[in-house]
Amino acid sequence: MNRALLNAVEAADSIGLTGHIHPDGDCVGSCLALYRYIKRVYPEKTVRVHLELPPENLRVAPSFDEIETEFVKPERPYDLFVVLDCSSAERFEPAKELVEDATNVFVIDHHMTNTHFANDGVILPNASSTCEVLFDLIDEDEIDNEIATWLYLGIIHDTGVFKYPACTEHTMNIAGKLLSKGVVAQRIIDDSFYRKTYEQNRLIGDAVTRSVLMLDGKMIYSVVTLDDLAKFGAQRKDTEGLIDQLRLTKGIEVAVFARQDDVDTYKISMRAIDKVNVAAICAEFGGGGHMFAAGCTVKGDLADAITQIAAMVMLQL
Numbered sequence: 001m002n003r004a005l006l007n008a009v010e011a012a013d014s015i016g017l018t019g020h021i022h023p024d025g026d027c028v029g030s031c032l033a034l035y036r037y038i039k040r041v042y043p044e045k046t047v048r049v050h051l052e053l054p055p056e057n058l059r060v061a062p063s064f065d066e067i068e069t070e071f072v073k074p075e076r077p078y079d080l081f082v083v084l085d086c087s088s089a090e091r092f093e094p095a096k097e098l099v100e101d102a103t104n105v106f107v108i109d110h111h112m113t114n115t116h117f118a119n120d121g122v123i124l125p126n127a128s129s130t131c132e133v134l135f136d137l138i139d140e141d142e143i144d145n146e147i148a149t150w151l152y153l154g155i156i157h158d159t160g161v162f163k164y165p166a167c168t169e170h171t172m173n174i175a176g177k178l179l180s181k182g183v184v185a186q187r188i189i190d191d192s193f194y195r196k197t198y199e200q201n202r203l204i205g206d207a208v209t210r211s212v213l214m215l216d217g218k219m220i221y222s223v224v225t226l227d228d229l230a231k232f233g234a235q236r237k238d239t240e241g242l243i244d245q246l247r248l249t250k251g252i253e254v255a256v257f258a259r260q261d262d263v264d265t266y267k268i269s270m271r272a273i274d275k276v277n278v279a280a281i282c283a284e285f286g287g288g289g290h291m292f293a294a295g296c297t298v299k300g301d302l303a304d305a306i307t308q309i310a311a312m313v314m315l316q317l
């Protein structure tokens, strides 16, 4: 076991924790797992976790309520600040002053693009998640049900529930050990990952029903307008997951989803199976992303934009 983190914690009386802006499952999971671990193993120390308010679906254990969403400077700067799941200083902007004031900064991360902004830390670019990295830095015997629950949350979110290539035998071994701590896998996976509201399900169902196949069945496309959102009493964020449903359509190479954000503004999401580089296509519209998952914003005529996208997809097929 690498004791670097625990040595840093043991040398400090006060410890601050933070993760990246717009916290996701791995960010919240790793921050709260370490928060709870320090409280449990080192009850004499002061520990606080500063994060922007995470989405409600990530509320899988009680410590969620102990997140401090205000980034108020403490009376005395922290002896140690641990920054989790953050590749660069811009990514923890709200906590920047608190981190800079701290005597020691320790980073725990798995992003290939980490800029090594801290004076100490463990960065493993091949790890599935920050929660996986963290698991190997703490004493397994001290992991209780809540710590295990937070670590499990981070792993399932960053592996798309154990399916991305970064999910290795080591990841699964850790997940197995967490189950032995009494993690209720189905509840966490359903509640934080797959659960949809009634409005969301109806909106997604409607958009899937209206979807059209293009390019000989190689491309699928659908759109949700402001009127559609109003019709189902849904919000913009309720379209989340829609692109993944379209992507699962048998026979397609590319899925395209457009969400109207304003009268003449559309947010376009694209997914590819394995032939088409959708990041390159989105870059033509000033967007970006990864080879098989990308997005951009278009202004003006949506039909025009979709025609152009289809033409660019055809060139790559």
Ligand SMILES: [Mn+2]
Pocket: 026, 027, 085, 110, 129, 130, 158
């Ligand atoms: Mn992560």
